[in-house]
Structures are given as C-alpha cells and as structure tokens.
Amino acid sequence: MSRSFDAIIIGAGQAGPSLAGRFSAAGKTVAMVERKHVGGTxxxxxxxxxxxxxxxxYAxxxxxRAADYGVSLGGTxxxxxxxxxxxxxxxxxxxxTGLESWLGGMPGCSLIRGHARFTxxxxxxxxxxxLEAPGIFLNVGGRAHVPDMPGLAEIDYLTNTSIVELGSLPRHLVVIGGSYIALEFAQMYRRFGSEVTVIERGARLASREDEDVSAAIRDILEKExxxxxxGVDDIRFARRGEEALVTLAGNEEIVGSHVxxxxxxxxxxxxxxxxxxGVATDKRGFILVDDQLRTNVDGVWALGDCNGRGAFTHTSYNDYEIAAANIFDNDPRRVSxxxxxxxxxxxxxxxxxGQTEDEVRRSGVKALIGTRPMTRVGRAVEKGETxxxxxxxxxxxxHAILGAAILGVGGDEVIHGMLDGMYAHAPSGVIQRAVHIHPTVSELVPTMIGEMKPLV
Structure with a gap:
C-alpha cells in the first residue's frame, strides 16, 4: 500500500509546519510525518x-534581592x-496543541505519526x-550528544530532554559542559536553590566567545x-548509593544528586x-546541503539542525523561508x-x-572597537542590573559593522539594532547619529560607537 503526495516533510520542528502551510496554500498535498511531538526541540x-x-x-x-530595592518580604x-x-x-x-490544530486545519495536509525511513x-x-513524493524535506533536528565517559552508563544522568521533566529540586546538580545549554541550566537551578558545579573540559566557559566575554560569564555565575x-580532561563517574560520585583529574571528588x-x-x-x-552526510552525520538547502539527491532538501548550517530555532525558521522562497516565489534566497x-x-x-574580536584579529582587517561597561549605562544602573x-x-x-556582543540587561534585544544595520549594509555612523529613546540600554550604543578606537 502506498500514497502519493506533492511533498513529504519529515519532522514537525520549527521549519516543518510553516513549509506545510505554504504547500497547502498553493493547493498541493503534503504529508507531515512526526515520530514524537509536534513542535520539535x-x-x-x-x-x-x-x-x-x-x-x-529570575523571579x-x-x-x-527585594531589600536592594527597598522592598520588604515576609519570610524566606x-x-x-x-x-x-x-x-x-x-x-x-x-x-x-496550537501547532497540531493548525496542521489539522490545513487543506491537503496529512499529519502522520510514525518513524519515516527512506526506501x-x-x-x-x-x-x-x-509514501512517495517528488519533494522530500528532512527536518529531523538533533538530540543531546552523550560521550563515552568512564562510568557514565552506571549512573542515572540527565540530558536537556529529561531535565525539563524533572519536577523536583536537586540537592546538588553537577553539570558536565560549559556552553549555552549547560550554563542556562546551571544558573537556573542555582536560583531555584540547588548547589551547582559546572565541569568543562576546555580552558574556559563559552569557548566560542572572546576571552573577555567568557571571563565575564564565569564571574557572573561564580558570584551566584x-x-x-x-580544563578538566579526566572525568569519571560511579554510583554512590542513590547519588553520583564524579571524580576529576587529581582525584577531586564531587558527590551530586543529579548529573x-x-x-x-x-x-x-x-x-x-x-x-x-543516496543522501550524503559529513563524518558527524549532518546532511550536506548547498546554499539553498538542497542535498546531493534531486528533490531532497534538509532543513534545520540536521544540516549543520545552524543550531538555533531562528536559523531553522530561516531555512524554511529560504526553501519556500526558492520553491514558490522565484526568490533565490541563500544560507550565505x-x-x-x-x-x-x-x-x-x-x-x-557577526564576528568575534578574535575572528576579526585573525582576518587581518583593520578595525575599530568600542566597549562600554554596563555600570555606565543609566538604564542598567536604574534597574540595579549592572x-x-x-x-x-x-x-x-x-565603517561596516563586523560584529558585536552585549552581555548585560536586555542584551538579547538591544543587539538587534546593530544586526539590522548589518543587514541594511549601513555604516556605523548611521546608528551613531540615530536618536534613541531615553532611558534605555539601546541609547548607549551610539555613544559606544562614537568612542571607538583602533583595534590593536
């Protein structure tokens, strides 16, 4: 028994439902295949x-910190x-459920629960x-990497998937890893009340960032x-009763309730x-794609985390936009x-x-750099978050903006003013002359640009 569609989308993560919507709106038939939960990671x-x-x-x-703001709370x-x-x-x-309802209401779209494999x-x-179709779109995402570490299989360790289902408070959470997922959970559970230890093999936390950013991140976490x-290159695990014994190089022992x-x-x-x-992958298993997300097999595309061209929700959604623009709009958008x-x-x-300071230095491009501590940002001072x-x-x-980093209150939002300037190919002077609202964090970006000095 077989069924034919105009398109098959494997994986209902960030790129999948929106792409199904485009096929549906174009009057095409599409099979959305999902083996677990709609919505993906x-x-x-x-x-x-x-x-x-x-x-x-955060709450x-x-x-x-209520007393810092002159607010009194009764009790602990x-x-x-x-x-x-x-x-x-x-x-x-x-x-x-919102995504499931949306897919269920799409004309010509069939949501099929199960594990798809090529034949x-x-x-x-x-x-x-x-199921057969002239176009097949792989949007299967990724999962936590669990390395072969001595004794790890003997303990009940957590990954990002299982820890979000944890409804209790760990006595002592030991976090193996020093990058983004690791650090978010480390601070989160410390604020919930757990003792937390972060163990990183590399020389510093958040190693893809510049050293000053990594150092500031570590300082923030250690202050809490x-x-x-x-720099821990030897990590071993063993069960100690209901808990886990983590032994580091030098025989330092840490007993954690959760790892x-x-x-x-x-x-x-x-x-x-x-x-x-016949779909080609690299040695890590990522599907090889061209600049418009086509694989080496005609009619097969790969979107999202499985193609190795981005590891974020926003890049996955942009993958959908690139594929849809090329297929439906005669708009040759590209990953590059x-x-x-x-x-x-x-x-x-x-x-x-954009680029880090280290990347710009290695490129040999003559550049200017501007910095400003959050202690000199009025909005941060007013909020008590400096x-x-x-x-x-x-x-x-x-004077094209090459890169920027904002580690501070509102940094995830403020950064978009400079990002938009980069997409508009606007020189930094355009932002420098912009009149921003006071009091905001954003208003100090023009000031920082105006105080730039040569990068040496």
Missing amino acids: CVNTGCMPTKTLVASA AHVAR VGVDMKKIWARKQKVTMDAR SPHEVEVNGER GIAVRV LVAVGRVPNTDDLGLDRA DRITAYALYIDPPLGRI QGFMKVIVDAGS
Whole structure:
C-alpha cells in the first residue's frame, strides 16, 4: 500500500509546519510525518520550556534581592517546583496543541505519526505504509550528544530532554559542559536553590566567545555561588548509593544528586535510511546541503539542525523561508545571506552577532572597537542590573559593522539594532547619529560607537 503526495516533510520542528502551510496554500498535498511531538526541540525540550523555567528562576532571584530595592518580604523566599513545572508544561502544551490544530486545519495536509525511513530517493516507509513524493524535506533536528565517559552508563544522568521533566529540586546538580545549554541550566537551578558545579573540559566557559566575554560569564555565575571547574580532561563517574560520585583529574571528588550531560548535540540522521536514498552526510552525520538547502539527491532538501548550517530555532525558521522562497516565489534566497546571530540566556543575557574580536584579529582587517561597561549605562544602573558590558567592532575603512556582543540587561534585544544595520549594509555612523529613546540600554550604543578606537 502506498500514497502519493506533492511533498513529504519529515519532522514537525520549527521549519516543518510553516513549509506545510505554504504547500497547502498553493493547493498541493503534503504529508507531515512526526515520530514524537509536534513542535520539535524548541516547543518541547528547548526554547519554550527552558526560557519559561529561566523566567521562574529570575523571579526567585529578584525576590531574594527585594531589600536592594527597598522592598520588604515576609519570610524566606522559596520555590514550588511542582508549580514551576506545571507552568512550564502549560506553555509547552499550549504551543504544541496550537501547532497540531493548525496542521489539522490545513487543506491537503496529512499529519502522520510514525518513524519515516527512506526506501528509495523519493519514497519513505512509515508504520508499514509507503509514501512517495517528488519533494522530500528532512527536518529531523538533533538530540543531546552523550560521550563515552568512564562510568557514565552506571549512573542515572540527565540530558536537556529529561531535565525539563524533572519536577523536583536537586540537592546538588553537577553539570558536565560549559556552553549555552549547560550554563542556562546551571544558573537556573542555582536560583531555584540547588548547589551547582559546572565541569568543562576546555580552558574556559563559552569557548566560542572572546576571552573577555567568557571571563565575564564565569564571574557572573561564580558570584551566584556556582562552582566552576575548567580544563578538566579526566572525568569519571560511579554510583554512590542513590547519588553520583564524579571524580576529576587529581582525584577531586564531587558527590551530586543529579548529573546533567550538556556537551553538544548530534543530528537525528542515523536511522532515516539515508543510504537507501543516496543522501550524503559529513563524518558527524549532518546532511550536506548547498546554499539553498538542497542535498546531493534531486528533490531532497534538509532543513534545520540536521544540516549543520545552524543550531538555533531562528536559523531553522530561516531555512524554511529560504526553501519556500526558492520553491514558490522565484526568490533565490541563500544560507550565505544569513548573519551569525544568537543569544545565551543566562541572566544577564548575551546577545551576539557577526564576528568575534578574535575572528576579526585573525582576518587581518583593520578595525575599530568600542566597549562600554554596563555600570555606565543609566538604564542598567536604574534597574540595579549592572553586570556585563557592550562591545562593537567596525571595519576601519568602510565603517561596516563586523560584529558585536552585549552581555548585560536586555542584551538579547538591544543587539538587534546593530544586526539590522548589518543587514541594511549601513555604516556605523548611521546608528551613531540615530536618536534613541531615553532611558534605555539601546541609547548607549551610539555613544559606544562614537568612542571607538583602533583595534590593536
């Protein structure tokens, strides 16, 4: 038994439902195949649940600082993890059911639950049924990478997927990894009341950032009582009763009630039967695509985290926009048009765009750099949130913005003014002459640009 469609989309993550909507609006038939939850990582185990938890942690943190603002609270500030979990779950379920309703109302769209595997370049099998289409779009996302570490299999470790289902408060959360997922959960659970230790193999936290940004991130976390170990190249695990014994190089022992493994992600491409379709991958399993997201097999595209061209919800959605523009709009949009942009959602958040200072130095381009500590940003002072700093790097000749970082209150939002300037190919002087609203964090960006000096 087989069914034919104009398109098959495998994976109902960020790019999938919107692309299905375009096919439906064009009067085409489309099969949306999802083996687990509609919404993918973002809705179910990523952005939405984690940022909901971050918001609860922030509320607890501000409540504990109430006296700093002249506010008196009766008694000790505590957290109710069951209510926090329920709030998170409602946000996730509202988003998931909304997407399911949207897909269910699309003319010509069939939502099929099951695991799709290729049987040929334009045919997949789901639940014993053959589906065929001239266009197949892989949007299968990724999952937590769990490395082969001595003794890890002996303990009940957590990943980003299982920790968001944790409805209790760890006594001591040991976080393996020092990048974005790891640090967000570390600060979150410290603010909930757990003892937290972060263990990172590399020389510093958030290693893809400049050293000054990494150092500032570590300082923020350590000031909240998070223990940090970096440069740890030997990590071993063993069960100690109901808890986990983590032994580091030098025989330092840490006993944790819970262990979170957050050391990167791998694509969900190992069980799709890609070899039967002839779809090429790199050595890490990411599907190889061209600048318009086409694979080496005609009529097969790869969108989102599984193609290795971006690891964020916003890049996945942009993948949908690129594919849709090329297929439906005769608009040759490309991945290479995209400017690097992302955020780290510790508090205060980091907003990052373009190149780092290190990357600009290595390029040999003559550049200007401007910095400003958040202690010299009036809005941050007024809010009592002065940790971090802002930094912008500009081409010394053209004055094009090359990159920027804002680690500070509102940094994830403020950074977009400069990002929009980069997309508009506007020289930094345009932003410098802009009249921003007072009092805001954004109003100090023109001031910072006006104080730039040569990058040496």
